[in-house]
Amino acid sequence: xxxxxxxxxxxxxxxxxxxxxxxxxxxxxxxxxxxxxxxxxxxxxxxxxxxxxxxxxxxxxxxxxxxxxxxxxxxxxxxxxxxxxxxxxxxxxxxxxxxxxxxxxxxxxxxxxxxxxxxxxxxxxxxxxxxxxxxxxxxxxxxxxxxxxxxxxxxxxxxxxxxxxxxxxxxxxxxxxxxxxxxxxxxxxxxxxxxxxxxxxxxxxxxxxxxxxxxxxxxxxxx
Amino acid sequence: xxxxxxxxxxxxxxxxxxxxxxxxxxxxxxxxxxxxxxxxxxxxxxxxxxxxxxxxxxxxxxxxxxxxxxxxxxxxxxxxxxxxxxxxxxxxxxxxxxxxxxxxxxxxxxxxxxxxxxxxxxxxxxxxxxxxxxxxxxxxxxxxxxxxxxxxxxxxxxxxxxxxxxxxxxxxxxxxxxxxxx
Numbered sequence: 111x112x113x114x115x116x117x118x119x120x121x122x123x124x125x126x127x128x129x130x131x132x133x134x135x136x137x138x139x140x141x142x143x144x145x146x147x148x149x150x151x152x153x154x155x156x157x158x159x160x161x162x163x164x165x166x167x168x169x170x171x172x173x174x175x176x177x178x179x180x181x182x183x184x185x186x187x188x189x190x191x192x193x194x195x196x197x198x199x200x201x202x203x204x205x206x207x208x209x210x211x212x213x214x215x216x217x218x219x220x221x222x223x224x225x226x227x228x229x230x231x232x233x234x235x236x237x238x239x240x241x242x243x244x245x246x247x248x249x250x251x252x253x254x255x256x257x258x259x260x261x262x263x264x265x266x267x268x269x270x271x272x273x274x275x276x277x278x279x280x281x282x283x284x285x286x287x288x289x290x291x292x293x294x295x296x297x298x299x300x301x302x303x304x305x306x307x308x309x310x311x312x313x314x315x316x317x318x319x320x321x322x323x324x325x326x327x328x329x330x331x332x333x
Numbered sequence: 334x335x336x337x338x339x340x341x342x343x344x345x346x347x348x349x350x351x352x353x354x355x356x357x358x359x360x361x362x363x364x365x366x367x368x369x370x371x372x373x374x375x376x377x378x379x380x381x382x383x384x385x386x387x388x389x390x391x392x393x394x395x396x397x398x399x400x401x402x403x404x405x406x407x408x409x410x411x412x413x414x415x416x417x418x419x420x421x422x423x424x425x426x427x428x429x430x431x432x433x434x435x436x437x438x439x440x441x442x443x444x445x446x447x448x449x450x451x452x453x454x455x456x457x458x459x460x461x462x463x464x465x466x467x468x469x470x471x472x473x474x475x476x477x478x479x480x481x482x483x484x485x486x487x488x489x490x491x492x493x494x495x496x497x498x499x500x501x502x503x504x505x506x507x508x509x510x511x512x513x514x515x
Contacts, residue, residue, distance in 0.1 A: 163472075170446075170469035175461060179475040186472040 142290045143283055147320040148328025150286035152230065152263040153181070155330065162229040165255075167191075167236050168280040173289060177282040186228070190236045191277060191293065193220050204241040204299050213244045217251060226257040234280045235265040235326075237310075238298035245299070245310075253313060253333065262331040269325045270301045302327075380416035394425075397432070407441075415449065422454075430467075441476075 156162055160182030166174060169189030178185045197216040198206035207213055231252060240248055256262060267275050274297050278290040302310065304319065304327070311317055311331050320328040375393045378384065382398035390406045397414030400421050404411060410427040413419055417432030428440040430450040438444060440458040448466035455472045463469060 170463050170467065170473075171465065172463050175463060175473060179461075179473060184472060184474050188470045189468065192468075 140291055141281075144288050144290060144322070144324065145286055146288045146322070146328060147286065148263050148265070148330060149282065149288060151318065151320070151330050152232070152261055153285060155261050155332070156183075156230050158182070159229075163227060165228045165231040167231075167233055171279070171281040173281040173283060177284070183229075186223075188220070190220065190233075191239070194236075194239060203239065207241045207244045207299075213247065216244070217247060221248070221251045221255060223255040225254045227255045229257055229260045231256050231260070231262045232280075233262055233264040235267070235275075235278070237264055238266060238275070238300065238302070239277075239296065241299040249310065256333045258333055259315070260333045262333065264329045264331060266302045266307060266327045266329065267298065267325065268321060268327045270303060272301065273297060375412075380414070413450075428458075437471075 158181065161184065163184045163186065164178055165186045166178070167188060167190035168174060169192065170187040175185060175187070193216070194203060197212060237245060252262065274295040277293045277296050279293055281289040283289040307327065307329055308317060315332040318330040322328060375395050376390060377395040378398045380397040384398065384400050386402045388400065388402070388404045391408060393409045394406050394411045395414060396404070396411065396417045396419065398417065400419045402421050404419070404421050404423045406425040408426055410429065411423060411425040412429040413432045413434055415431045419434045419436060422436045423434065424439045426440065427442045428438055429445045429447070430452055431447045433451045435453050437454045438452065438456050443460040443462065444456055444458045446452055446463040446467045446469060448464040451468045453470045457474045457476055459476055461473060
């Protein structure tokens, strides 16, 4: 029943110019560019306000830092995936996430911000790598630290049969362009359909879905 | 009358020059890209030195040891070498990080985080350059230069004007993946 998401990614190899998914930017660096309505909508919704503060879970990259700070925003950058690896690796992440003491330490070190610190949060696909109850605890903390009326961008795999999904490093290449480079393949903790996403963000003011050609759901969450 | 000149030779098909024996290039010394040479005249703290307290300098500094406290070099550059481990706040005109810094960094002009560097702390700077592979966790606050009043003569120490098309003072140097082919 389960299948490997790598197959659908490899279809969009360097020569497939018309392929619908991520397009290669540089073969040597294995960086792919893909259009992102979600990203476009996220920054459109945030508006031009200088001094807004954005949380980015993708880890620091020159491209994203330039894009965000050139808009006059303040950026808080952390590599959430690497923090997961540090706290719950190298064995079974999801089993380790059940350890309450480790989960509590992870929350303290990863989201140590006062309430209403951020106007926007770029969560990418990181929520898929959190098992319950840590997932709910992270979401509760996000609701605290993102201002009311602020926005979050989250990405989910639309194909619910994938067994392992590509974990990407996300960089912002432009207002509607993401540059993706593959970190590794990993089994998500859980996969979400539209109904599950709505349930996950039931406390949000509103949700906006964008289904991409490469089987992803980009979701803009308004706090 | 039409005597051939002595030095003239009959035309012959060009003969390719004999191939030179291929010499194996001498093995290069092991590359250590992250270990820059310490420029002469720069005050340096070596990798076996450990300092606790305040460092204040009016000249460029190279820190490759273990520092705990504060580092202040308001007019100059601080380089944290690959062996440098700072548990300190750093304030300087320009900061280059190759080692590890735990603490806030304020660089009035520019901060340069190299690929094997690790910086955990908040950054306040005019400009940031971060290489792929560097680890950074913290906030980035780009401080915009106040616009100069019109007609004012630039000070002698002012930075050169931006190149046409170059980003403003708050901007960072672009680092798109090489050779975009989209």
